[in-house]
Amino acid sequence: MKKKLAILCALGLVLAVSLPAQNLLRETSEFQRAQELRRQADEAFEEGEYERAIELAAEAEEYAQLAEEAARHLWWGYRARSARTRTERGITRVRNLGEPLNHPDRFEEAKEKFDEGSALIDDEEYETAFNLFQDSLALLDGLRLAQDVLPAYYTVRRIPERRDSFWRIAEYDFVYGDGFQWRRLYEANKDVIQDPDNPRLIQPGQRFRIPEREGETRRGDWQP
Structure with a gap:
């Protein structure tokens, strides 16, 4: 058994x-x-x-x-x-x-x-x-673009209390942080504005290229 x-x-x-x-x-x-x-x-x-x-x-x-x-x-x-x-x-x-x-x-x-x-x-x-x-x-996991990558393009906005201009755009931290750099923007985007000889004539919706300065890396559009 x-x-x-x-x-x-x-x-x-x-x-x-x-x-x-x-x-x-x-x-x-x-x-x-x-x-x-x-x-x-x-x-x-x-x-x-x-x-x-x-x-x-x-x-x-x-x-x-x-x-x-x-x-x-x-x-x-x-x-x-x-x-x-x-x-x-x-x-x-x-x-x-x-x-x-x-x-x-x-x-x-x-x-x-x-x-x-x-x-x-x-x-x-x-x-x-x-x-x-x-x-x-x-x-x-967590890999992304470095924080010092800046936008390469900026689209003019309609801001009632602060109308965009080349000077004011250049003042933004993500652009140059310096209004005196406005001419760099202007020269790079003459073909976009209505009158290439008049930097004051910019309109909401126009997309401006932001030229890189030495040591900068720019890519994509700025997102508000």
Whole structure:
């Protein structure tokens, strides 16, 4: 009776594996082999061939463990490839921001980790690759253009209490912070105003280019 109970316990443990993705288990050839051995062990047990049943159950358990390892490998492969896609999109997003970035060194490190992870996917070292992609995503988080990037264009506004003029536009901190720089704006935008010889004739809605000074980086439009 004790032998029968031991065999029943052994048969019950076969394929009793714990996986984050149980559905991948059935995709492995090891699982199919374990199932077949389990069936043979059941038959041997029913026929009273207990020693044979124990041998088959033990072999089935070995294949069940191999199936678990194979399924975990597939699962990490899926996670790693998914993380690579997310990381690649993140790198593209940051690259499209332009330069300079607020933390260019972090961006370089993120790209290095992405390249390392991609190489490991080719070697099927999925878990390590996944962790590298996660590290890369963490580095990409919060990257943006540096705060000293200034607007390259300004659109004239209708401000009742303070009518825009080249002088007043030049006074804005995000332009030059100095009204005496108005002529720089005027010379760069003569072709925009109605009378190129009269800098006073500017109208709301006109879009002026703000020339860069030495050491400045300008990009995009100023947003009020």
